[in-house]
Amino acid sequence: MSFAFEIIKGQENRPIKLGIYGAEGIGKTSLANELPDALIVDTENGSSRINCRRIKCSSWENLIAVVKAVIDNPSICKTLVIDTLDKAESFCIDYLCQKFRKANIEDWGYGRGYTILQDEVNRLFEQLNKVIDAGIHVAVIAHGKPRKYELPEEAGAFDRWELKLTRQVGPLFKEWCDILLFCNYKTYVVTTENNTKKAQGGKRVMYTTHHACWDAKNRFNLPEELELSYKPIAHLFSGRVDVQIKAEDDSSKDKSTNHAKLQKLMEESNVRADDLEQVVIERGHYPENTKIDDFSEDFINRWIFPNWKKIVDTINKNKEGDK
Secondary structure (H helix, E strand, O other), X not given: OOOOOOOOOOOOOOOOEEEEEEOOOOOHHHHHHXXXXXXXXXXXXXXXXXXXXXXXXXOHHHHHHHHHHHHHOHHHOOEEEEEXXXXXXXXXXXXXXXXXXXOOHHHHOOOHHXXXXXXXXXXXXXXXXXXXXXXXXXXXXXXXXXXEEOOOOOOOOEEEEEEOOOOOHHHHHHHHOOEEEEEEEEEEEEEOOOOOEEEEEEXXXXXXXXXXXXXXXXXXXXXXXXXXXXXXXXXXXXXXXXXXXXXXXXXXXXXXXXXXXXXXXHHHHOOOHHHHHHHHHHOOOOOOOOOHHHOOHHHHHHHHOOOHHHHXXXXXXXXXXXX
8 A cells, every 4th residue: 555645754954933022122133133144124123223134124015025035036145034023013904904994903893803914914924934945044023011910820910021912913923933032131139238139130031931921932952041142042053954845746737727727818808917917916915016927826716717807897997097
């Protein structure tokens, strides 16, 4: 009896998906800049005081376009840094509100706006996974915020650090990471000569495992607490990484077939490529300057083919309006 699946043994040398969050001004961006050949996608000018390679980003469409450009040009960097995810989330909310003509994310009602937000941000993580497949490390930075937290079985409340993200996006981020580092100042309580307690210190540290007061994780058996610098994690980034090369399979053949079917439809309906691209971009399915060759198999199957008559009608109306 034959077995139709490939069994892979041993450890894979995959690029690392790194998450960094914590207190403001503690050095998250500086840490990310020390990663190998880092390129920072700066959403809030957080890198302006650092000697680094950066791309300024001011919208959700721009962010997605930059990530796709890195996928198409994998030699441009060895580490892609998104700084920060919470600002990118606000870009996404603005994008969705404009696309669906809503005043704010609450206008959908019953939490539906946050569900749409979660789906759209997940599209970013899917693109970042493609960056990983291209052999490039990815680091995503986010801010943290303390919140009073109380356990039912315990008396009293305590401060717990959380990601400064919505409840829908935060779990996506934590699940996506291989390593989630929580960065904070470590304060020591000492007893003075007068037998009083006093806090001192302020050493910058990184926590790598979950704690009642913060979220963190790692898949590399790191110590629970590290000095906040690149040195303690440098060995994770120094090795060779395997680039995922996708062999031609049935899905790629289907994609070629679907593009061929689409080309035939366009010829039969006298539809030009730029007219179709304009409709798709205006509907918000892809960012500006996206070409037909970039349309995914799923998008052609699920949206273009079922809505072809409406698309042609829209193109014809646009042409009549231009006359």
